Amino acid sequence: QVQLVESGGGSVQPGGSLRLSCAASGRSFSMDAMGWFRQAPGKEREIVAAIPWHSGVPYYANSVRYRFTISRDNDKNSVYLQMDDLRSEDTAVYFCATAPAMDNMRNSEIDYWGQGTQVTVSS
Secondary structure, X not given: OOEEEEEOOEEEOOOOOEEEEEEEEOOOOOOOEEEEEEEOOOOOOEEEEEEOOOOOOOEEXXXXXXXXXXXXXXXXXXXXXXXXXXXXXXXEEEEEEEEOOHHHHHOOOOOEXXXXXXXXXXX
């Protein structure tokens, strides 16, 4: 049974940092794209960042570019999201996701979702 388990969410003040982790189990995702989505209250789920299986050029939403960094460790079957200079508009539930390739990820053609972790940015 495939599972994606996120961790690292929490509450932080504006300008602070958090690091999200997602550990996958059930099968290897070393050949899949992995990424992060988020959903704020009353809004649709949106892609935040994605990384190809070979850790090549990542994709970032314009709203997080230069503030967030995605990385992965295929040996650990895991993907990470370093979030710096957090803003109130980053408040959302963050979801880990896998897809066959980057195009699928950008089109929200997702194979597996994690259960989500809450990130709250507030003073």
